[in-house]
Each structure stands twice: as C-alpha cells, then as structure tokens.
Amino acid sequence: MPKLKVPAPPIPEPLKPRPRRPGAPKQKPLDAAADAGAHVVDWVDERTSLSGGLRWMMFRKVPKGTNWFYTLGSATMFAFLSQAVTGVFLAMYYRPDAAGGAYESVRHINDDVFLGEFVHGMHKWGSSVMVILVFLHMARTFFFGAYKYPRELNWVIGVALLILTMAMSFTGYLLPFDQRSYWATIVGVNINGTGPLVGPYLSDFLRGGAEFGATTLSRFYAIHMMLIPGAIGALIGAHLYLVAKLGTTAPPWLKAETAEELREERA
Numbered sequence: 076m077p078k079l080k081v082p083a084p085p086i087p088e089p090l091k092p093r094p095r096r097p098g099a100p101k102q103k104p105l106d107a108a109a110d111a112g113a114h115v116v117d118w119v120d121e122r123t124s125l126s127g128g129l130r131w132m133m134f135r136k137v138p139k140g141t142n143w144f145y146t147l148g149s150a151t152m153f154a155f156l157s158q159a160v161t162g163v164f165l166a167m168y169y170r171p172d173a174a175g176g177a178y179e180s181v182r183h184i185n186d187d188v189f190l191g192e193f194v195h196g197m198h199k200w201g202s203s204v205m206v207i208l209v210f211l212h213m214a215r216t217f218f219f220g221a222y223k224y225p226r227e228l229n230w231v232i233g234v235a236l237l238i239l240t241m242a243m244s245f246t247g248y249l250l251p252f253d254q255r256s257y258w259a260t261i262v263g264v265n266i267n268g269t270g271p272l273v274g275p276y277l278s279d280f281l282r283g284g285a286e287f288g289a290t291t292l293s294r295f296y297a298i299h300m301m302l303i304p305g306a307i308g309a310l311i312g313a314h315l316y317l318v319a320k321l322g323t324t325a326p327p328w329l330k331a332e333t334a335e336e337l338r339e340e341r342a
C-alpha cells in the first residue's frame with residue numbers, strides 16, 4: 076500500500092518572511108537590527124532543518140471540545156521545570172553531610188543566602204504542587220479514556236513518570252536531615268523493606284547497606300538530583316513525542332462524525 080504523505084503544517088502568518096514591496100526603500104540599519112533575530116533563526120535552520128521538527132511538534136489541529144483540563148499535563152511539566160531550576164540553585168549551597176553539615180547548609184540557605192528561603196520554599200511547596208498536578212492529569216486522561224488504543228504506551232510511560240515523581244518526593248524529604256526527615260525516611264525505607272521478594276533488597280539499596288547513615292544521605296542526594304530528574308526528562312520527551320504523533324483524545328461526550336457527515340462537510 077503506498078504510504079500517505081501528510082504535508083507539513085503551514086508556517087503561521089507572523090513567522091513568514093515579508094517580501095520587500097516594489098519601490099519600497101531598502102532596509103535601514105535599524106530595520107536590519109530588528110530583523111537580526113529572524114536572520115539568526117534562518118541561519119541555524121538552513122544548516123539544521125530544525126524548524127520542520129518544531130512545526131511538526133507545535134502547530135497542529137486539536138479536537139473539538141478541547142478544554143482547560145487538557146492543560147494539566149503542561150502544568151505538570153511546568154512544575155517539573157520549576158523544580159529543576161530551583162533545585163539547581165539549592166544544589167549550589169547544599170552539602171549532603173550527615174555529620175551536621177546538611178542541616179547547617181539548609182539553615183544557611185534559609186537564613187543567610189539572598190532569596191534562599193524563597194527559592195527553598197518554592198522547591199518545597201512546588202514538590203506538592205507537582206504531585207497534585209500529576210494526579211489531576213492522570214485523572215483527566217483516565218476519565219477522557221485517553222489510555223485506550225493507540226495511546227496505551229503513553230499511559231505506561233505516564234505510570235513510570237508517576238512513580239518517579241513519588242520517588243523524587245521520597246528522596247528529597249531526607250535532604251534537610253532534621254529529626255522529622257530522618258525518622259520519616261527510616262519509616263519509608265522500612266515500609267519498602269516489607270515489599271514481596273524485592274523488598275529487603277530495595278531497602279538495603281536505599282540505605283546503602285544494613286545501617287541508615289552517611290552513605291544513605293549521599294545516595295538519596297545522588298538519586299534525587301541526578302538519576303531521577305534525568306529519567307523524568309527523558310520520559311517526558313518520549314511522552315510528548317507520542318502526544319504530538321498521536322494527537323490528543325477528543326472528550327468522550329463528543330460523538331465522532333459519521334462518514335456521511337464528513338462527506339457532506341467536504342461537499
């Protein structure tokens with residue numbers, strides 16, 4: 076069967092280069108400066124053809140009835156990006172030192188560093204925001220039936236993203252290394268240990284041995300700031316690729332148009 080070639084989505088009007096009108100004066104230096112951005116983009120595009128991919132990803136038709144609930148995925152992504160940015164600034168001052176250095180570095184961030192308490196607060200409250208949003212987004216995709224064929228794989232990737240988001244909260248909770256985070260994490264690691272078959276191995280892995288101590292803190296820190304964010308970033312990439320490829324699901328209360336109606340519309 077011959078493969079149907081779908082034409083690339085059109086370039087939106089404001090992004091199209093405007094030809095010079097006949098008789099119009101040549102560009103003045105100031106106009107050329109105003110166009111510099113577009114020229115740089117053109118220069119890169121001529122050498123990479125990246126705009127085709129961007130247009131494929133960004134400019135597409137969405138189903139009738141698309142509503143605010145469809146923004147929950149992007150809101151979750153924004154919460155993740157905010158966590159990544161504030162996390163980088165916190166990492167500039169944080170020390171994963173179980174002998175008191177970790178607690179002291181968080182105190183220093185909160186009390187001495189310029190905007191430290193604000194950035195720390197954004198990261199702390201932002202983690203709850205991300206967890207709430209990811210659940211709301213999952214509920215939206217569930218109630219709209221977006222997990223059905225052909226989007227099952229995107230649901231599975233979503234499940235991995237949900238688990239990783241929870242793992243971010245769990246590993247981050249230990250980092251301030253105060254009484255609350257210390258004891259809460261011991262409880263959490265013990266709960267993991269009660270899981271069937273893999274439980275005891277998992278809790279040994281999380282502790283970094285049989286005892287809860289200095290290695291546990293550096294291990295949680297490495298998992299929290301490198302391993303999981305990398306995995307979440309990669310999985311969001313795959314998730315969005317599939318959203319762009321398959322399109323989003325129309326709300327279930329909209330009836331699909333029959334072939335007859337489509338023919339009438341075209342005529």
Ligand code: HEM
Nearest residue numbers: 145147148149151152213216221230233234236237323324
């Ligand atoms: C870090 C977590 C996540 C991010 C950043 C994310 C992001 C997104 C975005 C931006 C979209 C397209 C817009 C929309 O429909 O909202 C989307 C769609 C989708 N997501 Fe997620 N998502 C995440 C977690 C999840 C989870 C936990 C599930 C389910 C277990 C899930 C399942 C889906 C499905 C099935 C679609 C397709 C929706 C449709 O076709 O209408 N996602 N996601």
